[in-house]
Amino acid sequence: MPERDTPLHRHMFARFQRERAWWRRLGRAWGAFRREWAAAGVYGMRWGDPETVPPLVWVRDHFLLPYVHPERVAVEIGPGGGRWTSYLLPFRRLYLVDYVPEVLAEARRRFRRSTHVVFILNHGDDFPGIPAASVDFVFSFGTFVHLELPIIAAYLANLATILAPQGQAVLQYADQTKIMAQNNPGFAATTPEQMRHAVTAAGFEVLEEDLTTLWHSSVIRFRPAHAGEGRPAQGDTRRP
Numbered sequence: 001m002p003e004r005d006t007p008l009h010r011h012m013f014a015r016f017q018r019e020r021a022w023w024r025r026l027g028r029a030w031g032a033f034r035r036e037w038a039a040a041g042v043y044g045m046r047w048g049d050p051e052t053v054p055p056l057v058w059v060r061d062h063f064l065l066p067y068v069h070p071e072r073v074a075v076e077i078g079p080g081g082g083r084w085t086s087y088l089l090p091f092r093r094l095y096l097v098d099y100v101p102e103v104l105a106e107a108r109r110r111f112r113r114s115t116h117v118v119f120i121l122n123h124g125d126d127f128p129g130i131p132a133a134s135v136d137f138v139f140s141f142g143t144f145v146h147l148e149l150p151i152i153a154a155y156l157a158n159l160a161t162i163l164a165p166q167g168q169a170v171l172q173y174a175d176q177t178k179i180m181a182q183n184n185p186g187f188a189a190t191t192p193e194q195m196r197h198a199v200t201a202a203g204f205e206v207l208e209e210d211l212t213t214l215w216h217s218s219v220i221r222f223r224p225a226h227a228g229e230g231r232p233a234q235g236d237t238r239r240p
């Protein structure tokens with residue numbers, strides 16, 4: 001714990017003084033311009049770049065990258081312009097499932113050279129064409145925040161059929177216990193308690209919940225309930 005006479009504040013102020021030099025500000029402005037220029041071409045990047053926005057960097061490093069594997073199969077639900085998809089590309093096969101044809105067309109345009117990516121237009125809660133028990137990892141960000149519980153429950157039931165016995169899913173959803181979700185009229189009325197209940201009712205075991213990193217939503221990671229018998233979860237380096 002810092003003491004009353006800690007040098008922390010003098011150091012912070014000295015750093016600010018160094019960083020307000022005009023050439024440093026110009027350098028940062030140029031970096032920001034270049035990032036903005038690159039990101040402007042990707043639908044969804046204006047909601048935050050997982051390369052630079054700290055909570056999204058955390059989600060990427062904690063909930064996505066540890067599960068990427070070149071011999072496994074993944075599904076992304078609602079890829080949009082592919083803000084997260086680019087990190088999922090190393091999977092052996094990647095299914096991009098979206099309900100909105102125009103948006104799926106945008107993902108197809110961006111990833112047209114990736115022959116192992118399969119684009120699927122769905123009915124809003126299903127996985128047409130994906131074989132049963134064939135998927136190792138499911139990821140969705142920015143999509144379930146707009147889906148109400150009955151649709152989520154339908155998705156979870158369908159997910160139970162495509163997920164392999166040792167597979168896992170990571171879903172980000174609207175968290176109405178947070179003020180920034182309550183203030184967003186486009187967000188669903190879901191809470192962590194409801195989500196936990198829906199996930200377990202669909203036959204899954206909750207492995208992890210992150211209720212704090214994101215200011216308007218939360219993240220849940222789960223696997224089929226019977227998968228737990230004695231084995232650590234795939235990609236989970238934190239478990240013994």
Ligand SMILES: C[S@@+](CC[C@H](N)C(=O)[O-])C[C@H]1O[C@@H](n2cnc3c(N)ncnc32)[C@H](O)[C@@H]1O
Binds near residue numbers: 045077100141147
């Ligand atoms: C707000 S965008 C998020 C896109 C991307 N995941 C991101 O984080 O940048 C929502 C995405 O979900 C898709 N979508 C909306 N309802 C859906 C549903 N019921 N099932 C699958 N995708 C859906 C939209 O077309 C869009 O691609």
